[in-house]
Every structure is written in structure tokens, then in C-alpha cells.
Amino acid sequence: MRDSKVFSSIALMAVAAIWGSAFLSMKGTLERLDVNSFLTWRFVIATLLLIAIRPSVLKKIDLPFLKKGVILGLFLSSGYIFQSFGLTLTTVSNTGFITGLYVVFTPVVAAVILRKNITLVEWFAVLVATVGLALLSFNGVKFGAGEFLVLISALLFAFHIVGLGEWSKGLDAYALTVIQLGTCAVVTFLASFKSGFKAPPDSGVWWSIIYTAIFATALAFIVQTWAQSFIAPSTVGVILAAEVVFAAAFGIWLLNEPVTLRIALGGLLVLASMYLIILLDQRKESAKS
Secondary structure (H helix, E strand, O other), X not given: OHHHXXXXXXXXXXXXXXXXXXXXXXXXXXXXXOHHHHHHHHHHHHHHHHHHHOXXXXXXXXXXXXXXXXXXXXXXXXXXXXXXXXXXXOOHHHHHHHHOOHHHHHHHHHHHHOOOOOOHHHHHHHHHHHHXXXXXXXXXXXXXXHHHHHHHHHHHHHHHXXXXXXXXXXXXXXXXXXXXXXXXXXXXXXXXXXXOOOOOOOHHHHHHHXXXXXXXXXXXXXXXHHHOOOOOHHXXXXXXXHHHHHHHHHHHXXXXXOOOHHHHXXXXXXXXXXXXXXXXXXXXXXXXX
């Protein structure tokens, strides 16, 4: 079990890196294609790809399994939609920081809804991660309609993480991922009716959709679904917060964005919180054995 937790933590770090790289892939894309159309294409391609790779997965889906996957998919897709609408009303930096608050909401949801015991060390790791996120992406103090919508998205992402942690144990991770992503495809397609569902206008947008569909969606959510059968939701929230660190690192490396003391310190704090919470997990396992 200990080896599984370590490997799961490393796998989630890889997911955070993929999600961080997706920011570069999407840079400028959402200016040429509306958000809901982009998300629909992304989730449809990811879902069809997973089914094409393993068609037999559909035979594993019964009604109880379907209900759990749909509920998780509703949390996930609603989070993306609220985040997207909020992004149109606030800055990218505010969106990044407020979305990252799922790090705080995840243990709160786990404690309130599932009566999970969150230790003081875990709360401290969450606090350190939150401060790091603030240094990395938050500029100014402002709270309006856009910020409120993004805050709702952070809460929905927290519910998704907690629900996945509760239901992924003993279920087929591949099948559960197919249901979640299929639900996201349907929800975002319905949401796109407001502005009209559109096709990608050029090859650059298509490449961004294909990259995010294959790596940041199909692969990433299979890994997250599998990993959460071994790792507590609060730990998952802290590890996935590294997405912002990787986004900043890729921006510095590939786009020659400036390195500031604030960004460096923020990144170090997020990494320190991850190290702290993974170390705590290892000590818990050692105490059991």
C-alpha cells in the first residue's frame, strides 16, 4: 500500500504538470473559439478515444455505477463552466488563485460531509499551499461577480475530488473516467447553445483541442481516478495545486516570461506543502505497519 501511495503521488504530480502545460496550449485559443464549444470538443474527443481504445468498458457500466459517474461528471463539468464564465468577468491571475482555493475547500468538504478527520499538520500544509498560490497568481484585492463565479467553481472541484476519493475505491477507474467525461461532454454541449456551438476555426485551435483532449483530459483523469483510490482527498488537493507552479515554470521556460522573487517564493511554498503532506502520509503508513 505504501508503494502504491508513493507512485500515486508521483502520478498526480505528472497530472499537475500536464494541466500546467495545457495553459500554454490554450494560450490565445479561447480568443478564437468560445469556451463551451472548446470544452465540448475536448470532452467529446476524450470520451470517444477512451471508448475506441477499450470498447468492452461499456459492458462494465451498470445503473449504480452510472449514477456515481454522472454525479462526479456534473461536479466536474459545472466547475469548468462556472470557472469559464467567471474568467470572462475577472483577470486570469485572479481566476488562477481563486480556482486554487479548492485546496482549502477539499478538506473542509471532506470534514463536513464525510466526517473525515483532518489533522493540524494537514491544515498547515493547506495554508502553506494557499499562500504559495496567492504569491504565484494573485494580483490585487477585488471581489465581484466574476470572482464569485470562480469561487463556486473551486467549491465544485473540491466536491469532485472528495466524491472521487469516496467512490473510486473498488470501481474500474477506466469505466468511471468514461462516464465522467461523457457527462462533461453532454453538459458543456448543452451550455454551448447560448452562444451557438461552433467548430474550431483553424489548425491551431484543433491542435490545442487534441492535446488537451488526449493528455489533459483522457490520460489525466484516468490517472486521477486511479490515484484517488489510494490517496486522501486533502492530499490530492495539495498535490494538484502544483498545476499553477508548472504553468509558471513552463511560461518561464518556453515563453521567456520573467522570474520574480514573488513567483519563486510562491512556487517553493507550494512544493514545500506537497512535501509536507506526502511525508505525513508516509509516516501514517509506517505507524500502521
